[in-house]
Amino acid sequence: MIRILRQILRTGIVTEPLPSAVEEEIRRTGTELKKAISKHFRRSLTIRQVDAGSCNGCELEIHAINNSFYNCERFGIHFTPSPRFADMLLVTGPVSRNMEIALRRTYNATPTPKLVVAVGDCGCNGGIFGESYASLGGIDKVLPVDMQVPGCPPTPLALLNGILTAVDGYPGRKS
Amino acid sequence: MSMLSDALTAALGADLRPGIWPDVRPGARPDIRFESGQRPLSVVCCTLPKEKFAEAARILKKAYALLAAEWAADETPFGKGFAVFACYRWGKEYFIVKSELPADDLRFPSLTKKFLPAYRFERQMQSLMGVVPVGHPDLRPWIKFEDWPQDSFPLRKSFDATKPMPRVVGDYQWLRAAGQGVYEIPVGPVHAGIIEPGHFRFQAVGEMVINLEERLGYVHKGIEKKFESLSWRDGVRLAGRVSGDSTVAHSITYSMAVESLAGLPSGLSGSADPAGYSIPQRAHWIRALFLERERIANHLGDIGAICNDAAFAFMLYQCSRLREMMLRTNHRLFGHRFIMDRVVPGGVTADIDAAGKEEILSELEFISRDFEKLVVIFDESSSLEDRVRGTGILKPAKARELCVVGIVARASGMNLDCRIFNPFPPYDEYDRLELDVPVKISGDVHARTYVRIEEVRESIRIIRYILENLPDGPIVSDLGVPSPGTAGFAAVEGWRGEIIYWLQAGPNGEINRCMVRDPSSINWLGLEQAIPGNIVPDFPLCNKSFNQSYSGHDL
Ligand code: SF4
Numbered sequence: 006m007i008r009i010l011r012q013i014l015r016t017g018i019v020t021e022p023l024p025s026a027v028e029e030e031i032r033r034t035g036t037e038l039k040k041a042i043s044k045h046f047r048r049s050l051t052i053r054q055v056d057a058g059s060c061n062g063c064e065l066e067i068h069a070i071n072n073s074f075y076n077c078e079r080f081g082i083h084f085t086p087s088p089r090f091a092d093m094l095l096v097t098g099p100v101s102r103n104m105e106i107a108l109r110r111t112y113n114a115t116p117t118p119k120l121v122v123a124v125g126d127c128g129c130n131g132g133i134f135g136e137s138y139a140s141l142g143g144i145d146k147v148l149p150v151d152m153q154v155p156g157c158p159p160t161p162l163a164l165l166n167g168i169l170t171a172v173d174g175y176p177g178r179k180s
Numbered sequence: 181m182s183m184l185s186d187a188l189t190a191a192l193g194a195d196l197r198p199g200i201w202p203d204v205r206p207g208a209r210p211d212i213r214f215e216s217g218q219r220p221l222s223v224v225c226c227t228l229p230k231e232k233f234a235e236a237a238r239i240l241k242k243a244y245a246l247l248a249a250e251w252a253a254d255e256t257p258f259g260k261g262f263a264v265f266a267c268y269r270w271g272k273e274y275f276i277v278k279s280e281l282p283a284d285d286l287r288f289p290s291l292t293k294k295f296l297p298a299y300r301f302e303r304q305m306q307s308l309m310g311v312v313p314v315g316h317p318d319l320r321p322w323i324k325f326e327d328w329p330q331d332s333f334p335l336r337k338s339f340d341a342t343k344p345m346p347r348v349v350g351d352y353q354w355l356r357a358a359g360q361g362v363y364e365i366p367v368g369p370v371h372a373g374i375i376e377p378g379h380f381r382f383q384a385v386g387e388m389v390i391n392l393e394e395r396l397g398y399v400h401k402g403i404e405k406k407f408e409s410l411s412w413r414d415g416v417r418l419a420g421r422v423s424g425d426s427t428v429a430h431s432i433t434y435s436m437a438v439e440s441l442a443g444l445p446s447g448l449s450g451s452a453d454p455a456g457y458s459i460p461q462r463a464h465w466i467r468a469l470f471l472e473r474e475r476i477a478n479h480l481g482d483i484g485a486i487c488n489d490a491a492f493a494f495m496l497y498q499c500s501r502l503r504e505m506m507l508r509t510n511h512r513l514f515g516h517r518f519i520m521d522r523v524v525p526g527g528v529t530a531d532i533d534a535a536g537k538e539e540i541l542s543e544l545e546f547i548s549r550d551f552e553k554l555v556v557i558f559d560e561s562s563s564l565e566d567r568v569r570g571t572g573i574l575k576p577a578k579a580r581e582l583c584v585v586g587i588v589a590r591a592s593g594m595n596l597d598c599r600i601f602n603p604f605p606p607y608d609e610y611d612r613l614e615l616d617v618p619v620k621i622s623g624d625v626h627a628r629t630y631v632r633i634e635e636v637r638e639s640i641r642i643i644r645y646i647l648e649n650l651p652d653g654p655i656v657s658d659l660g661v662p663s664p665g666t667a668g669f670a671a672v673e674g675w676r677g678e679i680i681y682w683l684q685a686g687p688n689g690e691i692n693r694c695m696v697r698d699p700s701s702i703n704w705l706g707l708e709q710a711i712p713g714n715i716v717p718d719f720p721l722c723n724k725s726f727n728q729s730y731s732g733h734d735l
Pocket of ligand 1: 058059060061062063097098124125126127128132133156157158159421424
């Protein structure tokens with residue numbers, strides 16, 4: 006136990022302020038975000054992540070926004086195991102044909118109002134997998150998408166920024 | 181040291197030894213043909229009549245072979261029918277047995293009763309290519325879901341992959357357990373965490389699982405088919421996205437398979453160049469550097485996640501911190517956090533300079549110091565040990581029967597590692613590199629974690645060695661064009677285990693077939709076998725300790 010405590014103390018807090026360019030954008034969305042999150046999401050945004058055929062690259066980066074460097078919880082963002090509790094679906098992959106039904110069901114199980122963020126080049130337009138017998142070619146082929154975060158995979162900062170922007174645009178986007 | 185070809189040579193009476201140029205090969209028999217287009221020359225491919233397909237398996241099993249892969253190819257562009265292939269491995273040797281099937285009779289003898297991994301391979305071959313394994317005990321489709329039209333076989337040339345496929349009504353027959361107190365828990369495809377999709381069905385009595393059935397295929401994206409529409413050069417981008425966590429390993433394997441076809445200096449004959457690859461030394465070494473960095477980053481993530489699933493979140497945060505530091509260094513030095521798209525056929529596209537070396541060395545210094553502290557904490561946490569020891573055991577005998585590979589195999593007593601048995605430079609400098617492959621025999625979660633821990637240490641050492649001895653020179657070279665009808669092969673040890681690519685050039689020199697064998701294609705069977713007897717709440721822990729790729733399996 007003493008070793009654990011010592012390691013924790015030695016590590017200290019590694020969460021960092023975001024680099025200026027990103028921080029600028031986030032500051033810009035910051036006030037709106039606070040308003041939007043507290044108004045619509047009771048100060049916390051709950052995300053259900055759905056892999057709709059990704060290569061797992063995007064998942065790794067979504068994991069990374071949970072690590073102590075990015076620490077997404079400081080923005081009131083956290084991930085939930087059940088779509089029933091979710092405000093936002095964070096969807097990766099080009100939507101494989103075999104996942105289409107599960108994706109639709111997850112969407113339907115999420116209470117309205119809800120946001121859908123398409124993650125990665127695959128999520129945006131099918132990426133390298135494109136459209137084929139097995140791949141539908143992007144989340145917007147199946148669900149209404151509020152925000153796209155391109156990149157292969159998008160960096161954790163791009164992801165955070167995308168999520169925050171989606172929330173920022175929220176009030177005007179959906180009835 | 182070519183046990184497999186010796187065994188077959190003895191049993192069938194035809195000279196099937198590797199490393200000899202085909203035209204000088206004596207002892208030809210009309211029904212047994214040596215495939216002269218198979219590269220590299222260290223890998224032998226021979227064609228047997230299909231009646232002998234299973235007999236060869238029996239002979240090779242006696243010679244202690246493991247089944248590495250089984251697949252089918254559509255050879256109609258060559259004016260032939262279909263072909264089935266089985267790739268066996270023993271030690272350093274890879275041996276491919278091929279049988280041709282006429283287009284009007286696609287049956288071939290199943291290998292499942294001799295080699296268990298054929299169970300899934302053959303279901304998949306039947307589902308996607310429509311060849312029929314006779315004698316297979318369970319021919320439910322695999323990857324092909326019940327709502328696919330029954331007559332759609334995407335890997336056939338006649339199948340138009342660009343069109344969406346209609347959905348039909350169908351039903352999947354699950355295995356069932358009956359009896360007093362038996363109940364079923366279906367899980368997935370959408371799981372609780374941030375994880376890929378797959379479906380698991382547990383039959384349980386009380387808390388104890390008595391059977392687990394996996395159902396995968398949810399992330400099938402038609403990758404193998406897609407390769408056929410790409411050029412050799414562009415294929416590497418797709419290979420790098422078969423399984424995003426192993427992007428380096430997959431792109432190296434693909435590139436080496438292409439190089440085995442296109443990199444061979446022309447006019448060479450008589451003696452065999454076992455490697456057959458002619459890319460700059462420095463490129464090989466930088467690939468190894470990328471590969472070991474990928475291994476450390478993923479192992480760190482896994483060790484943290486395994487502990488987290490045993491309710492020890494401290495390790496998760498500590499390990500992901502180290503992992504994040506490595507990814508950032510990757511980004512700074514090589515331009516991508518996972519080093520995606522930096523390996524291409526012919527070499528690599530990112531180099532390292534003296535400052536970069538310094539940066540990596542000092543980063544390793546830091547990581548290894550912190551990592552060792554974490555290992556002590558891991559070792560001393562009795563509550564953690566209680567969860568990981570004796571949980572999810574894959575017994576060595578079972579592991580061998582299933583022919584598992586990589587970390588899973590090494591945690592269950594199998595000494596397999598392509599870095600030793602099928603090395604590319606610098607791994608071929610055994611005596612200087614002194615690569616130590618950790619092998620555990622307990623086969624439980626603890627063993628799989630510990631194999632990772634020791635591999636992190638080894639990889640750190642290897643990276644230091646690479647940086648100290650990195651040869652100078654160019655990092656990329658031109659490649660020739662694969663000649664029609666040839667086939668390339670490569671096997672590389674990714675962080676999960678052995679990855680295999682087999683590439684066949686079509687009549688116009690294009691990609692006719694690209695077979696991808698991710699370690700997950702085999703190792704998922706290991707998970708299924710390791711679960712019964714465990715309690716349901718331990719499943720996430722066991723699953724994490726295997727951490728197989730869904731995408732790499734479903735392709
Ligand atoms: S965008 Fe790139 S990293 Fe993300 S799932 Fe697609 S291929 Fe993988």
